[in-house]
Amino acid sequence: MVSPKQENLMTRPPIVVVMGHVDHGKTTLLDYIRKTTVASREVGGITQSIGAYEIIHNGKKITFIDTPGHEAFSKMRAHGARVADLAILVVAAEEGVKPQTEDALKHILEAKIPYIVAINKIDKPGANIEKVKQELAKLGVMLEGFGGNISWHGVSAKTGEGVPGLLDLILLASEVENLTYNPALPASGIILTAHLDSRRGVMVGAIVTGGKLKKGDEIYTVSASGKIKILQDFRGEQVEFLEPSAPAMILGFEGMPEGGEEFSVLKIEKKAKASSKIQPETVEGAVKIILKANEAGSLEALEHVIGKLGKISPIIVVEKSVGNIYETDVKLAASAGAILVGFKIKVDKAAENLAKTQKTEIFTSEIIHELEKTLEEKIAGGAKGKKRILEILATFGEPKGLRQVVGGRITEGFVKNGEKFSVSENENDVGEGKIINLQSGKIDVPQAEAGSEVGLLVESDVKIKVGQKLIFG
Numbered sequence: 001m002v003s004p005k006q007e008n009l010m011t012r013p014p015i016v017v018v019m020g021h022v023d024h025g026k027t028t029l030l031d032y033i034r035k036t037t038v039a040s041r042e043v044g045g046i047t048q049s050i051g052a053y054e055i056i057h058n059g060k061k062i063t064f065i066d067t068p069g070h071e072a073f074s075k076m077r078a079h080g081a082r083v084a085d086l087a088i089l090v091v092a093a094e095e096g097v098k099p100q101t102e103d104a105l106k107h108i109l110e111a112k113i114p115y116i117v118a119i120n121k122i123d124k125p126g127a128n129i130e131k132v133k134q135e136l137a138k139l140g141v142m143l144e145g146f147g148g149n150i151s152w153h154g155v156s157a158k159t160g161e162g163v164p165g166l167l168d169l170i171l172l173a174s175e176v177e178n179l180t181y182n183p184a185l186p187a188s189g190i191i192l193t194a195h196l197d198s199r200r201g202v203m204v205g206a207i208v209t210g211g212k213l214k215k216g217d218e219i220y221t222v223s224a225s226g227k228i229k230i231l232q233d234f235r236g237e238q239v240e241f242l243e244p245s246a247p248a249m250i251l252g253f254e255g256m257p258e259g260g261e262e263f264s265v266l267k268i269e270k271k272a273k274a275s276s277k278i279q280p281e282t283v284e285g286a287v288k289i290i291l292k293a294n295e296a297g298s299l300e301a302l303e304h305v306i307g308k309l310g311k312i313s314p315i316i317v318v319e320k321s322v323g324n325i326y327e328t329d330v331k332l333a334a335s336a337g338a339i340l341v342g343f344k345i346k347v348d349k350a351a352e353n354l355a356k357t358q359k360t361e362i363f364t365s366e367i368i369h370e371l372e373k374t375l376e377e378k379i380a381g382g383a384k385g386k387k388r389i390l391e392i393l394a395t396f397g398e399p400k401g402l403r404q405v406v407g408g409r410i411t412e413g414f415v416k417n418g419e420k421f422s423v424s425e426n427e428n429d430v431g432e433g434k435i436i437n438l439q440s441g442k443i444d445v446p447q448a449e450a451g452s453e454v455g456l457l458v459e460s461d462v463k464i465k466v467g468q469k470l471i472f473g
Helices: 026-034 046-050 071-083 099-111 129-138 163-179 298-307 329-335 348-357 368-385
Strands: 015-020 052-057 060-066 086-092 115-120 153-156 188-197 201-212 218-220 225-232 249-255 261-262 287-293 315-322 337-343 362-365 388-401 405-413 413-414 418-425 428-440 447-449 453-460 469-472
Touching: 015 026, 015 163, 015 201, 015 298, 026 052, 026 060, 026 086, 026 115, 026 153, 026 163, 046 249, 052 163, 060 163, 060 315, 071 129, 071 188, 071 405, 086 163, 086 388, 099 163, 099 287, 129 218, 153 163, 153 298, 153 388, 153 428, 188 249, 188 298, 201 453, 287 298, 298 315, 298 337, 315 469, 329 337, 337 368, 348 362, 362 368
Parallel strands: 015 060, 015 086, 086 115, 115 153, 287 315, 287 337, 337 362
Antiparallel strands: 052 060, 188 201, 188 261, 201 249, 218 225, 218 261, 225 249, 388 405, 388 469, 405 453, 413 447, 418 428, 418 469, 428 453
């Protein structure tokens, strides 16, 4: 006998996430499927803002999530994989498996969702499908016809060859998954994007995954809540309700929810957000930065980039927020001695003029890799030009060959294990060397900051003495 709950079940369209290496044609493939061009669309387009859209193939709907491919968006890709029913792993026929291909596969496997491989760029002269199959096999991805059961299709996102067949495979896979929902249950879903619009307020892109989401519903995540004042579909048209698998633009949140959070029309207990401000005095000699981005997902990506650059020099994020750069941001940067870093945002004219007066540096870009490269050059240049000093307080035993054990205090900047140094006595260079091992509190450490007392195994062409200084940078 069928239960009442089972009788209420209705079929829903598949939610598909397209993943893979940054240059392997994901966006071009989605563009062809969508019959529009993301690259030429103005920033702020509805599909871009939501991060998802619907198509109809053979009379059936398919929802696509457009996830970024750069490694800085690793967390966003993970969010995308979690909400999806099916993944498309895109691999370029002429390049094969790349590190981001492996990263994307890892997220797909962790999400435990079925996936199809799209071998793209089959129209290229250097296309080698058999080589791609072999490389995938080394990752444990055994394609159909190559010893496994993972469905795949050769496509050209540029010409459209093979794309209808790929869409057929998606519909076939969704039938096997038997995707359903219960319209009687409370509405729920996943936040994909969130950004602050100067006129409309907080705009949230989402995917409905359960129930029926209606205009006027109270809506909650663990970090924000509100009431739906405007509900739009992926075309930007206002609607009264949306059913599962539909992309949605929601206006009405009073706070800024985070990408990847679940939402519900049932109240969710809020979690206190940790303050984004870090006291500048926590790390001496660090590069201080204020981060600004157009939306929560972009801010998360920017933080990931900053985290990587911290390997070059200690970095303090003084503050991070969504929105354009205004005078208040410049004033904060000037008072903290910080640089302003903006991703996909604009700089207010008054802020720009104040920054010139205050000699505050502002770095912005629409492209994450360009911003990363610019900041790397800035931070590396600053670290290189700034002297970092360790004062020798003790020596232990006699040198063994060129090696000796010494102890000291870092008086300026920071010190990294493996770094080269010059030995200074009375402001004169008397020798040079390299750190072989660095310890703080008798524990091996990769880096120590100003004020720390450390022990070092060094290799030097002179015998190091108490009172001398090791100069780095």
